[in-house]
Amino acid sequence: MTAPHVIFDRVSFSYGDRSVIPDLSLALSERRVGLIGSNGSGKSSLLRLVHGLAQPTGGTVTTVGLNTKTDRKKIPSRVGFLFQDPDRQIIFPTVGEEIAFGFEERGLTRQEAQREARSWLSRYGRSDWLERGVHELSEGQKQLVCLISVIALQPDLILLDEPFASLDLRTRLAFAKQLAALPQPLIMASHDLNFLARFDRILWLEGGRIRADGPPEDVLTAYDAAARAQPEVIS
Ligand SMILES: Nc1ncnc2c1ncn2[C@@H]1O[C@H](COP(=O)(O)OP(=O)(O)OP(=O)(O)O)[C@@H](O)[C@H]1O
Structure with missing residues (x-):
């Protein structure tokens, strides 16, 4: 097992008085981690916390061994x-x-x-x-x-926030091939479940909490089933 490249220790995060992530602890060491969840579930916020672009309201985030608060300036080069x-x-x-x-x-x-x-x-x-x-x-x-x-x-780690949003199919496939070949670990928020199917671990966020965490065959299947069970709900 490789050392985690991201550690969240009792992390909370709010925009003003709106709580986005209430209390999250996790360690990510897999080469390919996917983030899924409804619109507004906290995927972008989590990625911003990993990069130090957002600072936790409570707890600590450690990314590639750096504390995102005290070592914030060192993160963009890594x-x-x-x-x-x-x-x-x-x-x-x-x-x-x-x-x-x-x-x-x-x-x-x-x-x-x-x-x-x-x-x-x-x-x-x-x-x-x-x-x-x-x-x-x-x-x-x-x-x-x-x-x-x-x-x-x-870089040592690459964070991607919905990178396929505007790509046509041909560019998307080429892009996906490039990403798959990269040696670095990736953490990617996406609504493209087909691409995430080849990932090592999927975190499903809802309301800033982990609803499911595991291999894609379990988590993507559960996510898809939940969405189909409530298709009328627009988050
Ligand atoms: N600048 C901001 N100010 C206040 N609230 C914000 C801000 N940015 C995001 N939020 C709120 O934080 C919550 C989480 O948003 P976030 O962008 O992390 O979700 P997301 O899962 O990435 O959504 P999407 O799939 O739509 O990209 C949402 O409720 C959103 O309204």
């Missing part, structure tokens, strides 16, 4: 985060600058960072995107740029 909405992630006007930025942050010169950006784009067959304005890309294409930016920096 843990990649793919946001649900690419517009929240992208900060530069061109694709090349966006991918190169992470490398410059790590101390490479502008030329070296540009070279890395070019090389990573060519691996994904998108060499022609280097000078392309990000605003000219579709939502799915932006999502792919964000994924390449995250993967290129080869």
Whole structure:
């Protein structure tokens, strides 16, 4: 059993006086962990807590051995985060600058960072995107740029918040293949149950609590059955 890359110890989390996660303890050491649950069940909040983008109201979160409160600044260089909405992630006007930025942050010169950006784009067959304005890309294409930016920096752990939302089927399959081949552990919130079927462990959240936790064949089946039993409920 490998050491856990994420530990939640009696974690609670609120937005103001709205409690989102009442009391959560868990340790994640599997290579592929999926998060499922209704809209608003707390999946994004959990991922944000793992990355230190949100701070627990109570308890402690330890990610890749770092306390997300006291070591918060060290986390972005070790843990990649793919946001649900690419517009929240992208900060530069061109694709090349966006991918190169992470490398410059790590101390490479502008030329070296540009070279890395070019090389990573060519691996994904998108060499022609280097000078392309990000605003000219579709939502799915932006999502792919964000994924390449995250993967290129080869973090120790990758967090993905609904990465398939805007992707067409062909891009989704290519994207899924890339994710499956990554050596790093992934924690991914998704409504794509087919993709999660190949994961090692699934956490089903409801109201910020774990409703089920186990292998996909058990948890996805129970989730699917519960949703079908109450199809009229819009959360
Ligand atoms: N910025 C915010 N301010 C106040 N409440 C928020 C904020 N962001 C999220 N919430 C609330 O926190 C709860 C959990 O939201 P979260 O985004 O973690 O859910 P989720 O499971 O990721 O949902 P989805 O599947 O729709 O992405 C929801 O009740 C939501 O309304």
